[in-house]
Amino acid sequence: MADDKKRIDHPTGTETVGHEWDGIEELNTPLPRWWLWTFYITIAWGLAYTIFYPAWPMIRSATAGTLGWSSQGQLEGELKAAExxxxxxxxxxxxxxxxxxxxxxxxxxxxxxxxxxxxxxxxxxxxxxxxxxxxxxxxxxxxxxxxxxxxxxxxxxxxxxxxxxxxxxxxMSLMPAFGRDGILQPDQIQSLVAYVRTISHQRKPDAMALQGRDLFAANCAACHGPDGKGNRQFGAPNLTDGIWLYGGDEATLTETITNSRAGxxxxxxxxxxxxxxxxxxxxxxxxxxxxxxxxxxxxx
The missing domain is CATH 1.10.760.10 (Cytochrome c-like domain)
Incomplete structure (x- = not known):
């Protein structure tokens, strides 16, 4: 029925497709030649690609292509060149x-x-x-x-x-667990903490720190040195600066002296x-x- 309604649109000279909606007709305008040739070329290029390069999926792999190229092979070549x-x-x-x-x-x-x-x-x-x-x-x-x-x-x-x-x-170094192993009592550990915080300029000298000084000399100076500046032969840190691996606050120092550290x-x-x-x-x-x-x- 639509073919019976086809006619030539006089203003444009183009045949209509025979459809009409509220007096509006659709023209059967042909595609531009350049567009058609571009479309044909892309089809030809796609077919050629599937011949020369990996393309069609198979059960375990894809077709290899006549050129033998693969992205994995290209990567391996680039890596070898870089090496x-x-x-x-x-x-x-x-x-x-x-x-x-x-x-x-x-x-x-x-x-x-x-x-x-x-x-x-x-x-x-x-x-x-x-x-x-x-x-x-x-x-x-x-x-x-x-x-x-x-x-x-x-x-x-x-x-x-x-x-x-x-x-x-x-x-290799090993710091004793002074509290866990019963080497020092809790009050002695607190005195030792006070002394360490004193030589690291976090606390003013007082009677507790003074007691800790003697404990430090008897238990810690062999590794950390008499002045607490550490000894690299044993991996013993400098206790007089502001740099702490685990922390220099009272609670952390108490934990360190009580149970030791062994990173x-x-x-x-x-x-x-x-x-x-x-x-x-x-x-x-x-x-x-x-x-x-x-x-x-x-x-x-």
Missing amino acids: AQRAPVLRAIAATPAEHLTGNPQLFQAAVEGGRAAFRVNCVQCHGSGATGSKGYPNLNDDDWLWGGDMGAIHHTLVDGVRNPDHEATR VMPRWGEKLDPVTVKMLAAYVYSLGGGEAKKVQTASR
Whole structure:
């Protein structure tokens, strides 16, 4: 019936499709030639793509395509190219002792950048993304080092870890649990806390702190030193500054002296390759708390 109503629209010269709505007719205007050819080309391109590249899904995979290209293969090629580009630098870092890396600013900077990436993967879980640490996890940006902050000491700590009892070369120290093991009585511990807070400038000297001084000399000075400034040979912290690993308030110090602390750090020497560990040491050293002469890196 609609074909019977078809006619030529005189103003445009175009045939109508035979439909009418309230006197409005639809024109059968042909598509532009450029649009049609573009459509045909895209169809041809799509068919060609399915021939040359992976396209049609199969039961276990897709058709491979006549060119043999795959995104996985491209990624593997790019990774191999990147590894080949880094290989000379990695070989140079491997051949340089950790404590000598700072003598070569360009190589040191390359190690720092590699260590920065490794830190984000392996260390931020404990030390934080900015390496500022948290309660029980040291801030790596300051100058307060338990075991030493030069390149050699940092590398040693990373390789052998801290308090890994199954590893002979690990960093090892043991603070007695003075209260739990009955070495000191609660009132003695309170006197000792008062003395520690006095030498850390959190409390004014008084009679209780004076009693704690004698207790400190008898029980703590062997590791922390007679003046309380610590001893890196034992990983004993400096008690006279304002930097605390667990906290320097009265309650936290009481807990520390009563039950002791024994934080553990993994030995990365068995988890990461030697070059990556060395680059981690360079990055930690570069954060600002590294000791000895600093290297002026390219980023400064």
